[in-house]
Amino acid sequence: MQTGQTADIPGTARGWTVTIAALGINMLIGILYSWSIIQRAMVVNWGWSNTEASLPYTLCIATFALTMIFAGRAQDRYGPRPVALLGSIMFGGGLIGSAFAPAPALMMVTFGIACGIGIGLCFSAATPAAIKWFDPGRKGFVTGVVVAGVGLSPIYTAPLTEALLRAYTIEQTFLVLGIIALAGLLLLSLVLANPPARHENAGTDVTADPRVIITDIPWREMIRTRTFIILWSSYLLSAAGGLMLVGHLAGIAIVQAQWEAGFVLVVILAIFNTLGRLAGGYISDRSGPVSALLLMFMIQAVNIFLFTFYRSVPALMAGSAIAGFAYGSLLALFPAATAGYFGLRNLGVNYGIIFTGWGAAGIVGPIIGGAAADITGSYNLSYIISAVMLLGGAVIVNQLRKTG
Incomplete structure (x- = not known):
């Protein structure tokens, strides 16, 4: 039995209220994308190596993704509210706990595991809760609005974290961020709700893609x-x-343009990441997810390859904007494709597994x-590898046109 259901009609004020709450939740958990600022402080102030300072971030990503599987299933079974509330406690508590974890091993537990679980729980509850309120023609756009919160997050979390670190210690910064996140997430989680069961299957059609499956398929199938x-x-x-x-922009700015203000590239990427999430959902609604994915794969492949030639600040800014837009679109297109093909x-659980x-x-x-960078002293090899991977992804996803 799912909790938090109402008798409202999908797409009305209630649906948009849930969508705005889901957007706010993603804006709060998006601090993950500002980790490089905290990492730099750990290296400078605590004397950690770059590897030690990056381990909590890497573990958080892995934990986040794995949690999505179980959190998605819980969301499908119990509804979004209890899942998001638990996620709020885990994420906020993890940040607060990180204030008392001045060692890599402890930080991997507090930030890497606790925060990773919290992000997975909150994210898995927010997106399905919002899109279930709307008809098929708007699900892509709504998905884009919700996941745009993660992209928007660094725009405020990056300068906020930088300001806190300048005024306070790393421990105090974690404490303040944790209190803000815990309070905000708990309040927003109370707003999440699924629509009445009869509305959840208003349709799973994805525009302009006649091969999309319209039957609800469980994860085992x-x-x-x-x-x-x-x-x-x-x-x-x-x-x-x-x-x-995302993980190396600051280093890329130094290596390729001898520019110390690489955080500006992070902000630019974040802005266009957000725009990409919004545009990705819109494009999916109009052309179908397969066509949209192919377009973004090709744009990103060309852009990342051209990064080998970006040696000036304006060029890096333009490249970061394009990269952010293309990458952000994926976070809207894949949930829309999952809903379209599997219902x-x-x-929740289906996208959690794909995620x-x-x-x-x-x-x-x-x-x-x-x-x-360690082997060659530059990022050129990583650009070439990434571009080839993207082209491979385009070839693979094009097979969906042949999948009936």
């Missing part, structure tokens, strides 16, 4: 399908390049970037 393999593997191949850039009833492709990319991408 989904993972046996060719479509699942295609979506999962293309998610891994396409997201790795974007996550590589809405089991969307592990992103989690794998979060490990592969940054490792490729770091290893390439």
Whole structure:
């Protein structure tokens, strides 16, 4: 039995209230994308190595992705509110606990595991809760609005974290961020609700894609399908390049343009990441997820390859904007594709499983970037590898056109 249901009609004020709450939740858990600022402080102030300071971030991504599987199933069974409330406690508590974890091993537990679980619980509850209120023609756009919160987050969390670190210690910064996140997430989680059961299957059609399956498919059947393999593997191949850039933009600015203000590239990428999430959902509604995915894969492949030639600040800014837009679109397109091919009833657990492709990319991408820089002294090799992976993803996802 699902909790928090009302008798409102999908798409009305109640649906938009849930959508705004889901957007707010994602804006609060998006601090993950500002980790590089905290990481720098740990290296400078605590004397941690770059590897030690990056371990909590890497573990958080992996835990986030794995939690999505179980959290999605819980959301499908119990509804979004209790799942999000538990996630709020885990994420806020993890940040607060990090204030008392001045050692890599402890930080991996508090931030890497606790915060990762919290992000997975909150994210898995927010997106399905919102899109279930709307008809098929608007689900892509609504998905884009909700996941845009994660993209918007660094726009305020980056300067906030920087300001806190300048005024206070790292421990105090974690404490303040944790209190803000805990209070905000608990309040917003109370707003989440599923629509009445009769509305959840208002349709799973995805515009302009006549081959999309319209039957609700449980996860055990989904993972046996060719479509699942295609979506999962293309998610891994396409997201790795974007996550590589997210984790290394500051270093790229120094190596390629001798520019110390690399945080500006992070903000630019975050802004266009948000726009991409919104545009991705809109494009999906009009052209179908397969066409939209192919377009973004090709744009990102060309752009990442051209990063080998971006040697000036304006060029890096333009490249970061394009990379952010293309990467952000994926976070709206893959949930829409999952809903379109496998239905809405089991969307939480189904997308949670497909989302592990992103989690794998979060490990592969940054490792490729770091290893390439360590071995060659530049990021050129990582750009070439990322571009090839994206082209491979395009070839794979194009097979969906042949999947009936």
